[in-house]
Amino acid sequence: MEVVTRVPLRNLGDSTTKISALGLGCWQFSKGKGMVGRFWAEMKQEDITMIVKMSLGGGINWFDTAEAYGKGESERALSEALNTIGPSAEQALIATKWWPILRTASSITKTIDNRLEALGGRQIDLYQIHQPYSFSTVKDEMKAMIELLKDNKIKYAGVSNFNASKMKQADEVLKKEGYSLVSNQVKYSLLDRRIERNGVLDAAKELGITIIAYSPLEQGILSGKFHKNPDLIKKIQGPRKYTSYFKASGLAKTQPLIDVLEEKAIKYGVSQTQIALNWLIHFHGDTVVAIPGASKLHHVQENIGTLQFTLSTDDLNEIDSVSKQVATFD
Template sequence: MELQTKIKKRRLGSSDLYVSALGLGCWQFSKGSGLVGRFWPVLDENDVRDIVRKSLEGGINWFDTAEVYGKGKSEEALANALHALGNQADSALIATKWWPLFRTANSLTGTIEERLRALQGREIDLYQIHQPFSFSGVRAQMHAMAELLQSRKIRHAGVSNFNAAKMREAHAALGEHGFPLVSNQVKYSLLDRRIEENGILDAAKELGITIIAYSPLEQGILSGKFHQNPELIRNITGPRKYMPQFKSAGLEKTRPLIDLLARLADEYGVTSSQIALNWTIQFHGDTVLAIPGASKVRHAEENIGALQFELSPAHLRQIDEVSREVNAR
């Protein structure tokens, strides 16, 4: 637990939550259930507990899960792990998400008890709309979120995959009830920088909304291991191996960035993944957090290591430049 005092916390939006710059993404705790749960191999309870324990010991104090991750199995697995860890998990914060597709905003309030049961009564510190498509508009969703906030079923509200206009609309609608929108969880990495061009990042900075970056390592591509040994792609389980970035052309396109990350990793005495994560949470100041996953304890250890150094301004700019060149190809 000694490492926890060394990790600086950031304020999540304008909330009263202070979180580590990296959280733990918990999609991989889905137990192979449901359509999206099949993306990852099944982890047993001991593995999940050890990953959560190691994350907490290293100063990571929040965990991001969702209803759709294994139809609640990820929430249950996370809750089981936190309960098994006892006092060690007292300070752990939980972010989860409501799945809106083919539902109305009434489902937000109507299903909240299911979320709390899956989490075994642990508090929902951040509740997020997983994506903007439902039978109800953004305003109706935010009015339902306000009900949950007023009844103290949840502590704070966020969104996920909202574009700039919908994020602004959600912020305004929630503000009518006196509550802030604190976060927008979106895909962002050195290989996917769309939020810098489409207005999402600018709006977040203007409104004081935190960006939570998912897939910050692009499903492992930024680790460099698939460039070093493409044979590893054959052993990937689930649909990930069929993504364009895992094809020969995709690997060749991203090689200049991967080579730079590897050189800097040697210079700092860390790994390429840690360089990529450190850039993600540093380049835009305190605005961007990230939620890498971990399917093994060593992955959790690597996440922790990304919080224990800072890239120099010159190296931040160098990575930025090469990333832009690669993405422009």
Template sequence: MQPTLRTLGASDLRLSPLGLGCWQFSKGEGIVGRFWPDIDPAIIEEIIRVCLEGGINWFDTAEVYGKGQSEQMLASALNKLGVREEDAHIATKWWPALRTAGNIPRTIQTRLDSLKGRMIDLYQIHQPFSFSSVSAEMKQMGQLVKQGKIKYVGVSNFTASKMREADRVLKDMGLRLISNQMKYSMLDRRIEDNEVLDTAKELGISIIAYSPLEQGLLSGKFHRQPELVKSMTGPRKLLPAFKAGGLQRTLPLIELLEQIAVKYNASATQVALNWTIHYHGDTVFAIPGASKVHHAQENVKTMQFRLTDDEMKAIHDVSQRVGR
């Protein structure tokens, strides 16, 4: 069963509610890339194949993910699979730290080269901290749209006020801000309290939720097998949520997810993702990652059912309690 596609913001992009986050494809390179182990290209190709066959039609990557390695691995896999551009939309990001807006046009060709000439459907400012203003960045991004080098403009980690400013500048150019990529899960619901979500709904901007499973915590496997934390690679195992106290605090939520999952012949992971992409209507998309093929298989099954309003409310209540 193929998922129902949604429109991303004020664009003509029709995307699946879930995309694939490609941070894991960083090949272990760079400070950011070291968070994940090096994945064999054949496994990356199979992950992408499973996603496409399961109805996922877009992929989110970034310049900073392995210094372009994630972009290259994604494009190589898509090319090897013979996937047309219109069947696999690509979102990537410009890294603004220690740069000015003038770097945006100077580096766009590098991004296109890393993606092996594939179209950038959504180009995002990765975070709001740089040597230039939001206005200057948006003007440069808007020029890329007008030059046909990218299709749409998005941001990531922007506050409500910065979202408004970005959208205002783009409107003056006859364009719109399409999305804001934010950390969001049932254990991290800050965008509901800091006006980001409300502003997005008001302006018709989509939210793209990254880390929707809290680095795998919401799968429940670490609650059932705490010894798995010791075998984890990267800094995840140092996070308080993965300590004994953190696991005990969030156990009631995992138990509820598992209880609901039985009804749908699903898993806690799938219920958690289903809640994320449906609780706020069509506003929130999500980009779980996949470092193994079975992760991709599990992700796509998320889109084959829909929680009831009562189930989503029950999850809301428990997540509010244990997430604070």
């Protein structure tokens, strides 16, 4: 029987569902399909299955995907992987998202069966509004989510990229029917700390909403490997190599943070990636979880290892201080 590594779990929002502090982001499972899916190089299904299996074995118990990731291809790839793994994957939790652009709230209920089909009939534990931009109001979108909750089509409702005001509004609508908003998935990392200034993090703490941090490693820049060997940037497949952090000026600006991450990595006997992720999931208590991706098995090992230690308060604060000198807040 396969041994699963036990890691500390925390509540998803104010629910009783327990999640690991790291989930697995599944955007890279898009297999190169669609506009969004082409951001990453295409992966083989057998590699996806091994990544999911190793994640589960290491104590990561939830997987974040979306309709927009390859037009459902990521959902299908995740489902196929879980089916291949078999009984040991039965407890895996699935989070996915409805794509709102150029749609109305009625699409949420009309397309839910498509999402369930793409996931092979597996339960949607967390269903999220992917963006705050649609032809409907937050109120109407939440009413549609309530319908899905009542019909047991989804277990919990969440949002993504919502500002503090819209996040609060969504929670208010849900609470009138006895539900609550459990999560807001936003971009957050040691280099992007806007949610600390725009009210999102404060509102999440006030309402007991989990912040799900995506791009927690800024597409790998926080690993430090591109600072040590900039020639690696030329080998990146996909458009991420053209983003500002991968330019020479971006590497120079972030070098002080990379230096302190390297220092702490040596101190704890781990990698810089693990230090960056560990800071993210511990600096704000249990409020923030993160969804790093993994396109190779060593990425999974990094994720799992992150859950095996906790930075000291002094080290958390030192990293925080250096991060504030180079991060984006506005």
